[in-house]
Amino acid sequence: MMVVRPIKEQDWDDLRALAAKTGPGFTSLQDNDEQVRAKLEAGVEAMANGTAPDACNYLFVLEDLSLGKVVGVCGIDAAVGLSYPWYNYRVGTMVQASRELDIYKQTQILTISNDFTGYTELCTLFLDPDYRHSKNGHLLSKSRFLFLAEFQERFHHTVLAEMRGYSDANGVSPFWEGLGRHFFEIDFDHADQLSYKTKVFIAELMPKYPIYTNLLPESAREVIGLTHDNTTPARRLLEQEGFRYSGYIDIFDAGPALEAPLREIRAVHDSRYVKAKLVDQKLDGELFLLSNCEFNDYRCAMAPMRMQGNDIALISAETAAGLNIQSGDTLRAVPLFADRRF
Template identity: 65%
Template structure:
């Protein structure tokens, strides 16, 4: 059984191993020991007694049978409060001449800090061997259960930066067509640097509006496009209500999705119930089931039996995985957006 829980100090080896599998373009978890150590330290601080202004809530997915950590996901409580948060805003410029009978609509890119202070969904990675049985949905959507339980720790606006398109060799057409001209380094190098120090972005980033029709067609075509490995994650978030509104990553052109927190389906529709432990539980629709604790937050997915509006029957195995007993309060919501209470 899979359960999502806050990361712990002794998860270091598992976190480091996952970082070796993420690949080029996965900015928030790279094969860099210093960066990974910083992530773990930040998460330990976030779940400590004092909450940092920019808290990183880092979660792992654990197979309860093997006790193996197989995935990771995170929420940044706010972005851009200490280091600037950059992206491009995609716009439209119209140039027309009645005399020449010319009317041109030109796509533009403008540097933006519009999402400063927003909460961010980030660092979602599942070991390729475990990308089945809706494990990815649990790993991603469990974060919404945590946000629903502790809304005071997050901003009213939520964003998720999707990994942009790159080819099988890790080459980003967007970077080759735009970023390289200003930074004079490889995409992978710039991506690694941005995860630890963003000062160089402000120093070298073009300050004026960019006309995308001056870029190579290969770069124009991938603006707002998602990496093949990230497309399922994008569809999952769009199913929960996040939308692309015309902002893209400055390095690979990947889309930024956003939504008001209150409009996210799993947050809006989740509700409290009391646990009833029973060997006989119905099969069928999967639910997210989470506890109400902070440091001991747990979330898993399972069919349940609803007994009225306020009681849910769960199996002994689920109760053990969540470390709850009969009568404890749980938060539940259907895993998919199709089902309604």
């Protein structure tokens, strides 16, 4: 059985092994001992009593209970940009016209922005390639929505997700090569590694004025707002939940930023409370996301569920054990897929 839960100190070895598999451009979980250790410690601290909600960087892991092994990770940053500036490019349009010459021209421009300051961010989504089957990716990503739904007071009313931008088979970002390199004079990987520590150097070195994209190489213009091939499934999943691209991109690789009002995310809006009733037999049928209502001991799983009346949910004993609940306890539930209803 697969269960999502908050990270623990003892998950270090598995988390470090996952970080070694992420590859170039995956800023939030790099093959770096210092960064992985900081990520783990921040995740553990976020679940501690007394931590200010807007300072929390929640980190959850997907555990294969049959092996006792962590095979995936996902995170929620409660409020970005409060301790250091949070930069994006806002993609806009500049209109230039001359009546005398009968010329009217629209030009795409990029403007440095801190517009997402304070927003809640979905981050650090990575699943071991060996487990990219059986809808494990759906469980890992969407488990965060039930946590958001249960503890809405801890988060901003708008949720953000930055998608990894396009890079080629060699890990080269055309956008970085066409723009960033001219101001930083360092490789994309190096800049990306630096960015997890601080983004102050961005403000120090990037141009303060709008950038006309028609001055960039065609290879750079073509990838503005595009998603890395490995991240495309994650983007589709978020879009099915109500997230939309609103014209903001990552300053390094031009990956799109998706956003949605928290209460309008499908899995948040449609989730509801049910009372668990355990059954001995194995259930089949439509899959649901099911979570307990605990904070420190949060658990989320994907399993069949059968309604009995309006508020009684029949679940298997195995599912109950994975969620650390007993018969009669309250669960939050929602259909796994966006086109399904209770």
